[in-house]
Amino acid sequence: MSLIEIIKEPWPWYVAGPLIGLTVPILLIIGNKSFGISSSLRHICAACIPANISFFKYDWKKESWNLFFVFGIFLGGIIAAYFLANPNPVEITPQLSEQLATYGITDHSGLLPKELFSWESLFTLRGFIMIVLGGFLVGFGTRYAGGCTSGHAIMGISNLQWPSLVATICFMIGGFIMANLILPYILSL
Amino acid sequence: MNNLENKNTDTEGINGSQIKDSGFSNLKYLLVGIFFGIVFVKAEIISWFRIQEMFQLQSFFMYGVIGSAVVVGVISVQIIKKFNIKTIQGEKIEIQPKTFNKGQIYGGLMFGFGWAITGACPGPLFAQIGTGVTVIVVTLISAILGTWFYGLIKDKLPH
Numbered sequence: 150m151s152l153i154e155i156i157k158e159p160w161p162w163y164v165a166g167p168l169i170g171l172t173v174p175i176l177l178i179i180g181n182k183s184f185g186i187s188s189s190l191r192h193i194c195a196a197c198i199p200a201n202i203s204f205f206k207y208d209w210k211k212e213s214w215n216l217f218f219v220f221g222i223f224l225g226g227i228i229a230a231y232f233l234a235n236p237n238p239v240e241i242t243p244q245l246s247e248q249l250a251t252y253g254i255t256d257h258s259g260l261l262p263k264e265l266f267s268w269e270s271l272f273t274l275r276g277f278i279m280i281v282l283g284g285f286l287v288g289f290g291t292r293y294a295g296g297c298t299s300g301h302a303i304m305g306i307s308n309l310q311w312p313s314l315v316a317t318i319c320f321m322i323g324g325f326i327m328a329n330l331i332l333p334y335i336l337s338l
Numbered sequence: 339m340n341n342l343e344n345k346n347t348d349t350e351g352i353n354g355s356q357i358k359d360s361g362f363s364n365l366k367y368l369l370v371g372i373f374f375g376i377v378f379v380k381a382e383i384i385s386w387f388r389i390q391e392m393f394q395l396q397s398f399f400m401y402g403v404i405g406s407a408v409v410v411g412v413i414s415v416q417i418i419k420k421f422n423i424k425t426i427q428g429e430k431i432e433i434q435p436k437t438f439n440k441g442q443i444y445g446g447l448m449f450g451f452g453w454a455i456t457g458a459c460p461g462p463l464f465a466q467i468g469t470g471v472t473v474i475v476v477t478l479i480s481a482i483l484g485t486w487f488y489g490l491i492k493d494k495l496p497h
Contacts, residue, residue: 156380159380159381159382160377160380160381161381162381162398162399162400162402162403162406163402163406164381165377165380165381165383165403166402166403166404166405166406166407166409166410167406167407167409167410168373168377169374169377169383169403169407169410170406170407170408170409170410170411170414171410171414172370172374173410173411173414173415174411174414174415174417174418175370176367176370177415177418177425177431177433178418178423178425178426178431179366179367179370179425179426180363180366180367180425180426180427181425181427181429181431181432182367183433183434186459186460186461187459187460187485189460190460190481190482190484190485191485191489193482193485194482194485194486194489198486200486200490202486202489202490204488204489204490204492205486205489213364214364214367215367217364217365217367217368217371218367218368218370218371218374219371219460219461219464220368220371220464221367221368221369221370221371221372221373221374221375222371222372222374222375222378222461222464222465222468223371223375223464223465223467223468224368224371224372224375224468225371225372225373225374225375225376225377225378225379225465225468226375226376226378226379226384226464226465226466226467226468226469227468227469227470228372228375228376228468229375229376229378229379229380229465229468229469230379230468230469230470233376233379233380235380239382239385239387241387241391242391242396242397244394244396245387245390245391245394245396257387259469259471260379260382260384260385260386260387260466260469260471261385261386261457261466261471261474262386262387265386266386266471266473266474267471267473268472268473270473271473271476278455279455279456280456280473280474280476280477280480281476281477281480282455282480283452283455283456283477283480284452284456284463284476284477284478284479284480284481284484285452285480285481285483285484285487286448286449286451286452286455286484287449287452287453287456287458287459287460287463287477287481287484288452288460288480288481288482288483288484288485288486288487288488289445289448289452289484289485289487289488290445290446290447290448290449290450290451290452290484291445291449291459291460291481291485292445292484292485292488292489293441293444293445293448293449293488293492293495294441294442294444294445294446294448294449295436295439295441295442295445296436297449297459297460297461298404298453298459298461299459299460299461301436301442301446302404302408303404303407303408303411304411304433305436306408306411306412307408307411307412307414307415308415308433308435308436309412309415310435310436311438312436312437312438312439312442313436313442315438315442315443315446316442316443316445316446317446318446319442319443319445319446319447319449319450320446320447320449320450320453321393321450322446322447322450323446323447323448323449323450323451323453323454324389324392324393324450324451324453324454325393325450325454326447326450326451327393327450327451327453327454327455328389328390328393328394328454329393329394331451332454332455335455
């Protein structure tokens with residue numbers, strides 16, 4: 150198998166995890182930046198819709214590195230999808246596949262199920278909750294918590310900050326409750 | 339501009355570096371972002387299915403990713419501190435401590451809900467749009483509005 154074929158295969162966790170972990174020292178060494186992605190949402194608010202709210206009155210231009218970083222993530226997504234795409238459907242566990250089939254979700258051709266995340270779905274109640282309410286909770290929750298998976302779970306814990314461990318445990322508890330107890334009702338809508 | 343009460347939450351996410359980056363020097367963050375976005379997609383971390391498998395304990399994959407990322411992160415930060423490694427500009431590396439407030443619990447739970455619904459943290463949202471799932475632009479705008487709404491009502495929330 151050629152190198153490009155190996156790269157096109159899905160990468161195992163023990164390759165992806167350490168590469169993500171390395172982002173922490175890379176950002177510190179190239180510019181004293183603490184890894185954190187959800188702050189970009191705040192900078193976008195500060196730049197576009199500050200509305201005289203004190204939380205958005207700061208020099209966001211000084212933090213523009215973060216916007217370059219997330220724009221890079223977007224470009225990385227394009228490169229990976231168009232030049233390094235895995236030709237095979239996403240492999241998912243048989244249990245999940247069976248569960249999802251009961252909600253009419255059978256399309257595993259992409260990384261997100263088309264039945265839930267598409268423009269057609271947006272105009273259904275189920276799709277609206279998933280796309281709009283889900284996004285709102287991500288934006289509100291991460292800022293209220295003071296960070297997301299990158300800022301707390303990876304950067305904060307890397308710096309041995311116990312509040313980040315608390316936040317990470319709460320992310321997981323929230324995720325367990327939603328995925329197991331509430332999401333089944335949303336998916337049956 | 340900050341009153342004392344808001345100090346902790348107002349400054350988080352704002353970096354300590356005193357060196358002002360020019361537009362050109364910001365390009366290096368763009369490159370790191372591109373690299374990061376490729377990892378996100380190729381390891382399928384941005385997959386809604388992977389996140390469901392994680393929260394339903396059906397697969398070890400995401401635990402392996404986050405766990406090994408944390409191990410590498412902890413070791414790197416300890417090395418940087420122990421050997422007093424400087425930035426490439428020669429500045430001392432400073433990492434802001436995280437101070438505890440109740441937002442980490444309430445906000446953490448809310449983000450957990452959103453994470454399980456959308457299958458994405460803020461980073462993967464940008465990568466998902468890149469892979470061509472354009473409707474995620476709506477999720478991103480909604481997340482930006484969520485952040486904005488937090489800023490609007492934060493003084494009324496328990497912290």
